[in-house]
Amino acid sequence: MPAIDIQNLVKTFGRTQALNGLDLSVEIGEVHGFLGPNGAGKSTTIRVLLGLLRADSGEVRLLGGDPWRDIATLHRRLAYVPGDVTLWPNLSGGEVIDLLGRLRGGMDERRRAELLERFELDPTKKGRAYSKGNRQKVALVAALASDVELLILDEPTSGLDPLMEEVFRECIADERARGRTVLLSSHILSEVEALCERVSIIRDGRTVESGSLSELRHLTRTSITAELDTAPDGLARHPGVHDLNVDGTTVRLEVDPPQLGDVLGELTKLGVRSLASRPPTLEELFLRHYATDASRERSTPEAS
């Protein structure tokens, strides 16, 4: 049984369709990256999972229960860090951490102290005095110190400095080692690449890619740079070759995975002096979806 299983989730606000048949599956014990451009529906999905929003249609299972009906039992087992943390101006950070921990059903005092030290957070400051990054640390410490099975993190590092981001990565690695499940919505691709076994990419309220990072890479072109003996001819007509760039005897190109062998054969025939190939980074994967988004908008400017 997966920790999170969403199928064909639809949620509309008035006339705007926020989620439009979204699928998401998170296995128990994995760190799952949840990616998508701004406004794609990441936070809406998370809020449906927390039972704050009611799904219009679709199947949503969270830790084997229904997030709308079984709130009391499910919320004992998860901790949540919102993307935009607002604290009560008059409560100190330490008070907020303790309050949230108690309302969740208990926290590990030793771990609380350890996390405060690792994140270098002063718990005596009042809520209004914290910067954005420090507010986020308060929510992170409260969530990570709780004894729960599932962590739902909505862009948890958007206000942290690089040092603190490193601390966050270590903490999530620890969580993974302890066997906790993490749903990590993020914009920071290197973070997702470092932490997540599997990712889901959503756009316009729909899942467009989902799978392990290596699976996703198979779906995407490999870029090749080669120096040849003779200038190439006819490569552009070869199926599967994209973005061909010829500069004398140096070629740069991208190739679809099924044609990789054929294209390499063609290059070998021309005499290869040097060859570099690179699998696509997550960033390229992600940017491809952004780009299609943008170019599609450009091609149909008056569509709406």
Place this chain on the structure above:
Amino acid sequence: MTQLLGTNALVQLGMRRDRIMIPVWLYALIAVVASTGYSYGRLYDTRAARLGFASAVATNGSTLAFYGHVYNADSIGGLTAWRLSGIGAALTAAFTVLLVVRHTRADEEAGRLELIGAGVVGRYAPLTTGVVIALGADAALAGLVLIAQVAVGLPFAGAVAFALGWFGAGLVFAAVAAVTAQIAETSRVANGLAFGVLGLAYLLRAVGDAGPSWVSWLSPIGWSQQLRPYAGERWWVLGLFVALAAVIGAVAYGLVERRDIGAGLLPTRPGPAAAAPTLRSPLALAWRLQRGLLAGWAVALLIYGAVIGGIADGIDALVQESKGTRDIITDMGGTKSLIDAFLATAAGLLGLAAAVYAVQAVLRLRTEETEQRAEPLLATRVGRIRWALSHVTIAVAGSVVLLALGGLSAGLAHGLRSHDVGHQLPRVLGAALAQLPATWVVTAVALALFGLRPRAAPAGWGVLGACLLLWLLGPSVHLAQWAMDISPFTHIPKLPGSAFSTTPLALLTAIAVLVAAAGLAALRRRDIG
């Protein structure tokens, strides 16, 4: 002058932000002045009526402390000045403090000033902007008050002194707020400190007017009265306002030089590193968030009760010569005994005040929701209903506490003055507590709006405003009974004095419970956020 660079642009921006708030304040204050002058003209239209009224004021310690002396008993202007020059000066000062802090410390706290400070703006420009906007609003107020007084037929010189009395208080408290905005790191504290100074000034004036008169001279609010509008104006008093404002203002500008942007001179106190063991439920959190509000209301209603209780026994003498005032009081109080009618009216006002508090307390739920502070709570084991009930509990229990305190202080003061504590205290306390079911109905309506139509939740204030208008104006314009019946407060027995019946109280309580339950049921089903 480079220190003031950019002030012009900032003032224009500020005026735009305040284009609703300032006119509303001006309108409210001017309406009070015009209607007071007009109604005194009609109620005390004979010399005997005015003199009788003034002699009753002079012998009643409570009225002296609350309003001050009548310096010219034989003119409508003198009575208007007695009633409004001190209170109006205090309200002007409060309005000024809010404006100055809003444009200085509040902007700084929100980080907006940092954005502006990075532009071409002199060091003194932000503070000057706040002061200029506040004094501009005060000047407009003074001008309009002058016109309103002359329009109802009062003498020009007196009207000028009256208006300048208010402006002078505004001037001094603009300077006070300019200082507190430098001292405190948050706008709450800056406002609080300035209001503390204002409260002290009002208290000194009250002590001076009820006792040794030199004490009044320690207070800028006292100066507004010592200008003696309509009673042989003493123009030199204006010099006191200017001198004091100049000294305090210089301190404020000196402090600007000495501090960093964003910082205050009073450090914010750190909080505890860990929560108290009791902070472990939504109710404990709601109490923590709301206790300050309740404390403020409790002090206000204690004072109001004491003043009303202190006046009640002398009410016969105060309104002896004015049939009009008698009629208004007995109409609103619903009984022929003037003292009882007066106390019943006061109890009704206590009930409305408690309703204002309770609506404020319940609508905190909506603020918590829109500021996204509800979300992390609701992601824990806490369910929506338990979360909502935590704030509802504070609102309901708070309304009981407030009415009990107001009723106790009014009953005790009235009992002491009439030498009959044993009889009067329970009567007045009971009259105040009898308001509770009506208070709860209004609270429940606000809760129902929050559950059913969260965006329309502020309409809870509209419901309360309608009740207040019906209560205030209904009897005097002889409104049809069915229209009066819309307000739950109409159905509360007019205590003390009228017959007591539990039926309407039980019915109102039942309605409140049903409406609240409907709101909670809707909250269960809707989206949060």
